[in-house]
Amino acid sequence: MMKSLYLDPLKCTGCLQCEMACSLEHTGAINPSKSRIKVFAFEHEGRKVPYTCTQCAEAWCMAACPVDAIQLDPATGAKVVLEATCVGCKVCTIACPFGTINYMADVGKVQKCDLCGGDPECVKACPTGAITYVDADWTGLDRMRQWAGKANTAVL
Amino acid sequence: MGWTRKVLRVDLTKGTCKSEPLNMKWADEYLGQRGLATKYFCAEVDPKVDPLSPANKMIMTTGPLTGTIASTGGRYSVVTKGPLTGAIACSNSGGYFGAEMKFAGWDMIIFEGKAPKPVYLYVENDNAQLLDASGLWGKSTWDTEEIIKKTHQDPQIRVSSIGRAGENGVLFACVVNDLHRAAGRSGVGAVMGSKNLKAVALRGTKGFSGIRNIKEFMRTTAEKKKVLADHPVTGQGLPKYGTQVLMNVINEIGALPTRNHRDVQFEGAGKISAEAMAEKRSSDGKPQLITNAACFGCTIACGRIAQIDKNHFSVVNSPKYWGASGGLEYEAAWALGAANGVSDLEALQFANLICNEEGMDPISFGATIGAVMELYEMGVLTKEQIGIESPFGSAQALCELAKKTAMGEGFGKEIGTGSKRLCTKYGHPDLSMTVKGQEFPAYDSRGIQGMGLTYATSNRGACHLRSYTVASEVLGIPVKTDPLTTDGKPALVKAFQDATAVFDSSGLCVFTSFAWTLADVQPQLQAACDGDWSMEKLNLVGERIWNMEKQFNLAAGLTRKDDDLPKRLKTEPAKTGPAKGLVNGIDKMLPEYYEVRGWNQDGVPTPQTLQRLGL
Numbered sequence: 001m002m003k004s005l006y007l008d009p010l011k012c013t014g015c016l017q018c019e020m021a022c023s024l025e026h027t028g029a030i031n032p033s034k035s036r037i038k039v040f041a042f043e044h045e046g047r048k049v050p051y052t053c054t055q056c057a058e059a060w061c062m063a064a065c066p067v068d069a070i071q072l073d074p075a076t077g078a079k080v081v082l083e084a085t086c087v088g089c090k091v092c093t094i095a096c097p098f099g100t101i102n103y104m105a106d107v108g109k110v111q112k113c114d115l116c117g118g119d120p121e122c123v124k125a126c127p128t129g130a131i132t133y134v135d136a137d138w139t140g141l142d143r144m145r146q147w148a149g150k151a152n153t154a155v156l
Numbered sequence: 157m158g159w160t161r162k163v164l165r166v167d168l169t170k171g172t173c174k175s176e177p178l179n180m181k182w183a184d185e186y187l188g189q190r191g192l193a194t195k196y197f198c199a200e201v202d203p204k205v206d207p208l209s210p211a212n213k214m215i216m217t218t219g220p221l222t223g224t225i226a227s228t229g230g231r232y233s234v235v236t237k238g239p240l241t242g243a244i245a246c247s248n249s250g251g252y253f254g255a256e257m258k259f260a261g262w263d264m265i266i267f268e269g270k271a272p273k274p275v276y277l278y279v280e281n282d283n284a285q286l287l288d289a290s291g292l293w294g295k296s297t298w299d300t301e302e303i304i305k306k307t308h309q310d311p312q313i314r315v316s317s318i319g320r321a322g323e324n325g326v327l328f329a330c331v332v333n334d335l336h337r338a339a340g341r342s343g344v345g346a347v348m349g350s351k352n353l354k355a356v357a358l359r360g361t362k363g364f365s366g367i368r369n370i371k372e373f374m375r376t377t378a379e380k381k382k383v384l385a386d387h388p389v390t391g392q393g394l395p396k397y398g399t400q401v402l403m404n405v406i407n408e409i410g411a412l413p414t415r416n417h418r419d420v421q422f423e424g425a426g427k428i429s430a431e432a433m434a435e436k437r438s439s440d441g442k443p444q445l446i447t448n449a450a451c452f453g454c455t456i457a458c459g460r461i462a463q464i465d466k467n468h469f470s471v472v473n474s475p476k477y478w479g480a481s482g483g484l485e486y487e488a489a490w491a492l493g494a495a496n497g498v499s500d501l502e503a504l505q506f507a508n509l510i511c512n513e514e515g516m517d518p519i520s521f522g523a524t525i526g527a528v529m530e531l532y533e534m535g536v537l538t539k540e541q542i543g544i545e546s547p548f549g550s551a552q553a554l555c556e557l558a559k560k561t562a563m564g565e566g567f568g569k570e571i572g573t574g575s576k577r578l579c580t581k582y583g584h585p586d587l588s589m590t591v592k593g594q595e596f597p598a599y600d601s602r603g604i605q606g607m608g609l610t611y612a613t614s615n616r617g618a619c620h621l622r623s624y625t626v627a628s629e630v631l632g633i634p635v636k637t638d639p640l641t642t643d644g645k646p647a648l649v650k651a652f653q654d655a656t657a658v659f660d661s662s663g664l665c666v667f668t669s670f671a672w673t674l675a676d677v678q679p680q681l682q683a684a685c686d687g688d689w690s691m692e693k694l695n696l697v698g699e700r701i702w703n704m705e706k707q708f709n710l711a712a713g714l715t716r717k718d719d720d721l722p723k724r725l726k727t728e729p730a731k732t733g734p735a736k737g738l739v740n741g742i743d744k745m746l747p748e749y750y751e752v753r754g755w756n757q758d759g760v761p762t763p764q765t766l767q768r769l770g771l
Contacts (some may be wrong), residue, residue: 013395013450013457016252020225020453023363024370030224031259031363033312043335046446046461046480106361125225127381127455 002077002136005113005120007050011130014039014048021125025116034104036113037122037131050131052122053100053113055079061112064095077136078115086110157366158220158685159183163196164262164284166277168351169210169269173277173284178263184687185770189219190246191661191701193235193264197244198704200266203711207239207343208325208350210270216257216316216356217265219663220685223258223364223452226377227384228665230255230452232333237712238342239350240327240520240574241592241617244708247330247344248621248660249316250451250459251337256314259360271352276304276317280359289354293323296513297332304357317355318345319515324564325349326572328520328595336482336512337451342594342616345515366684373683380676381455387671389631394458394667395448399486400430402598409630409639410733411603412490413596415497415548416526417589417722420600420730424499428489432501433460439467444505446480456667460484462505470506470555482512487620490598491522496529496548503551507558514562520574523595525557527575527587536582542567586723592617592714601721601740602730604629606637606645608740609749612719613649615705621666623652633670640734642741646749654698661701674698700769703753703761707771716759719746 019035027034037052059079062070069085070092072078081101088108092101101112113120115133123133134141161178179196186192193215205211214236221229232254238245257265260281267277274289292300301315315333322329322345329345330338339345367373384390393401406412407425414422426432433445442463450457462483464471471477484492484504488511492504511518525546531537532546539545543566546553560568570578575595579588589596594617601608606625614622625648629639637644655674659666662681674694681689709718725740750757754765761771 010447013448013454013459015450015454015457016255016452017225017455024225027363029363029365030367031361031365032255033259033361034363043481044479046449046463048449127227127385128457 003118003133004055004136004139005052005115005123006132006134006139006142007052008130008132008142009047009049011128012039012048012050013128014041015127017125017127018050018122018131021121025121026111034111036111051100053079054098055113055115060095060097061092061101064091066091073114073117076115076118079112080114081110081112083109157368158681159188159263160258160261160364160366162262164265164279166265166267166284166286167269168267168271168275168286168353171271171286173286175282185697186701187220187658187661187697188263189217189222189231189233189661189663190235190248191657191697193217193233194244194246194701194705194708196264196266197235198708201237203237203708204713205237207237207242207347210351212237212347212350214267214344214347214351215264216267218254218258218263219661221680222663223255224367224377224663224684225374225453226664226680226684227381227455228451228453228668229663230454231663231665232257232339233660234331234339234344236344236347238344238616239346240343241594242712243592243616243714244705245342245344245616246660247339247341249331249333249337249339250454250665251314251334252452253314253316253333253337253358254663255452256358256360258364259362260358261360261362265356267351267353270350274352274354276355276357277353278308278357281362292354294320296320297515298335298513300355301335304355308357310359312359314358315355317515318348319513319562320564321514321516321562321572322346322349324562324572326516326561326564327574327577328517328572330515330517332512332515338512338515338517340517341519341619368686369683373680376679376683380672380680383676384455384668384671389633389670390456390668391671394456394670397430398448398458398460398483400433400460400484400489402486403429403489404431405630406599409603410730410735411600411639412494413589413598413600414494416495416530416587417596417600417724418530419732420603420735421732422494422497422499424497425494427499428493428501428504433462433484437465439465444501445483451665454665456665458667464505464509465502468502468506469552470503477506477509481509484508487598488518488522491519491595492554493522494598495522495526496554498549498551498554500551503555506555510558510562516562519597520595521558521561521571523589524571524575524578525554527579527589528557528571529553530587531579531582531584536584589722589724590618591721592718594618599626600730600735601725601742602738603733603735604639605642605741605745606639606648608721608725608742609645609649609745610652612721612742612746613653613749615702615709621656623649623656624666624669625649625652627670631670634673640738642745646745646752649749650752653702654695657698657701658694661697696769700771703765703769703771706759706761710760716757719759
């Protein structure tokens with residue numbers, strides 16, 4: 001079964017455990033500034049929103065890369081950056097509509113979420129279930145169930 | 157490891173920033189944050205120093221677990237000599253600022269001297285520089301943070317700053333970070349203001365890789381997070397209701413100080429409780445509470461994000477307050493509410509917003525208003541003097557005086573000196589509900605006897621966070637004791653004081669101690685830090701820190717007389733509730749406490765005690 005990350009902002013408290021886990025897994029240091037998942041704070045609305053690569057089926061970052069440094073991991077569906085191949089041209093960062101592939105000046109490469117090879121660290125680190133790893137065909141299942149529950153009790 | 161092993165020393169007089177290695181011998185003896193920074197402070201500063209003079213220093217400090225995946229590992233503290241108390245001050249804050257300091261590569265920042273004109277410190281990893289803050293002076297903490305982020309074109313900068321209260325020398329001004337977290341007590345913000353230091357802006361992209369045994373650290377921190385999640389207080393009560401879960405509980409046991417401690421129960425408690433915050437308002441159909449929020453690394457998430465009623469008189473013409481912002485914690489709700497008899501939840505939130513925006517400790521501010529209202533009702537203070545009618549229960553007076561105090565206008569200037577100086581000036585020093593000049597927090601020591609000893613002996617003046625015996629006396633954590641008796645309380649208070657000193661020095665939040673004991677912290681520290689961090693050693697470190705702070709206070713001129721409670725709590729019995737007829741038994745507890753501590757009856761540590769602790 002193919003799986004996807006499912007992010008629920010309503011459950012996010014802004015603790016940044018996901019950013020710590022992600023950076024630790026990929027860089028060996030606890031370093032939120034290098035995390036591939038980011039939690040954004042919308043102070044005026046009182047919301048914290050986790051955000052990362054959606055692993056588009058038609059990945060524009062992958063299509064735009066001139067040196068084929070972004071490859072599909074067939075097991076997870078993740079689009080993975082091959083660091084040895086990446087030349088740091090940043091074209092992918094322009095191609096991505098969501099801004100979820102980013103240039104790292106200190107290494108001269110881009111980085112993005114690779115789903116940790118199928119066992120995402122951010123999911124394990126999240127204390128509130130705001131980040132889950134679910135059946136890719138049913139990313140909306142929980143929300144659908146929620147609304148179905150309301151329809152079930154409401155007079156339609 | 158556990159530490160970055162680097163200290164940033166900022167000489168504000170000369171305008172220099174220098175890196176120096178962390179004293180690892182001291183780190184081994186005092187752990188970090190509260191303990192380690194206080195050791196630096198005591199070694200470098202004359203205890204008799206005028207707190208608002210350039211000779212005082214101010215240290216912003218992290219612990220070895222700050223900036224790690226340990227739950228709540230995001231704390232930092234501000235250590236200095238407090239202008240409100242003349243005692244050692246150490247105010248602890250959450251948010252994201254502490255972790256950012258670690259990610260920039262620093263364990264602590266020592267500020268000394270006084271800048272000739274307003275400056276702010278900007279730190280980007282190894283690079284630290286003092287920059288002109290003339291455009292920031294006169295701004296609130298909220299505007300300061302926004303302007304700094306815009307100036308550096310970096311929304312990810314973390315900022316700690318003072319608002320106008322700190323600039324105006326309000327003696328209970330605090331240092332605010334991340335909009336609504338604060339190093340709140342003892343007037344550390346006034347010290348920062350006296351140094352012409354408006355803000356500290358941090359950007360850390362180096363991260364922290366100094367965990368001694370990362371595999372073991374991951375294992376033990378995950379296990380301890382589960383302990384927090386499974387505990388009814390840290391897993392359910394605090395995330396759902398916040399610290400405000402206590403309002404009705406403490407009121408019911410007759411320990412909610414009301415109207416400047418005249419009463420121990422507040423008839424309006426229900427209206428200012430956690431439950432009230434979650435109820436839909438009749439005016440706009442929305443509850444005040446929007447959601448809970450976490451500080452960095454925290455898996456408890458007790459923080460409150462709230463939205464004030466736009467139609468409330470305090471904000472009806474001020475759209476800038478209409479959005480989401482930091483909501484009421486229990487201490488603030490008590491101090492702004494019960495302490496002065498106000499049960500208008502929206503007024504409380506407005507005063508809370510002003511405290512965050514302009515950097516004021518809501519506990520000391522609210523409690524001082526309580527004293528002002530009592531003096532007003534006695535006829536000692538008049539409407540002409542105060543500028544507004546100020547009977548107990550006046551939401552208008554509360555809101556108006558919050559603004560005036562922060563801005564240093566009119567009678568606000570006098571409120572900004574705190575209740576001890578104010579009550580003394582107007583001839584009623586006994587009406588100041590303080591210890592060492594610092595206002596009481598939200599537990600009446602007639603209804604919770606151990607808290608009387610906690611307040612009287614706290615090294616930073618009246619404070620609940622130095623030994624929260626409420627946990628034992630009310631909640632039964634770790635064991636239930638009777639709140640109405642003094643029996644066993646001296647040993648209980650000592651145990652809480654020493655353990656809390658370790659929690660505070662580790663970089664963790666003391667709220668974890670609802671579910672954790674030191675035995676839960678120990679394996680996390682041992683996995684993160686070099687050296688031996690056995691239980692035996694941690695107990696010794698905690699006691700050492702407590703005695704070091706005490707020695708500083710003694711050298712600063714404090715005596716046994718300062719380890720005492722106001723007359724009211726010793727002579728005016730509680731009028732209602734389970735504690736009806738009781739006063740606090742401090743005079744019985746204090747001598748025994750000194751004995752348990754290994755101090756003489758003047759409250760001075762004996763040579764044997766000092767030797768045992770290596771002091």
